[in-house]
Amino acid sequence: MNFWKNRPLVITVILTIVLVTLLITTANTDSQSGPVSILGGILKPVQSFFYNITEEIGMFFEGKASSAELQEQNAQLLEQVTAYEEQLRDYQELKAENDRLRELLNYVGEKEYEIVTARIIGTMPGNWYDEFTIGAGSNSGIESGMVVYNADGLVGKVVYAAGGYARVLSIMDGSSGVAVLVERTRDHAVLRAVEGSQGLLQMYYLREDADIVPGDKIITSGIGGIYP
Incomplete structure (x- = not known):
């Protein structure tokens, strides 16, 4: 009695078993005939559908894996680019410093001076142009009265030297006066801020008929013994 009450379920199970058997048979047989062939033709689209679904799911997860790998590679490349940019900045700074030193050496030329290079490490509060501190002192042979210049020309003179630093009075200080001459015309003057x-800067005590034109080079005359 219970068997017939569950007849729909039994029929469904039997049909499922038959369908699975036919699927296996049609998949493993090269040629069929009769009812098996007809049923195989009916079930073939179903097989293709599930096969395609399986392939698409596999490709989806492969794509996810490839995307994760690409993101990791992009992150690594970004780190490398950042490192190269830092190296490039360091190189540019070294090149700029090297160019400044070359210009400085060319400015010195063949004059017999002992050169000490130094950086500005401090300025006077509210008095940046007049006085500043350099990172070289008596330990490097710096003495009061020595001349300070860069690749562009005269800067000032040392007014105090300690072990590891020295103070420089710039030619921009109002109390400084530099004896100069115009290189082209040999006209003398005093240069002051x-x-x-x-x-x-302005040249004082220059004769009224001096032939001065823009671009003339002004050099120290050596008069007074402070600047060569």
């Missing part, structure tokens, strides 16, 4: 300006 323009009061109240930042970075401007």
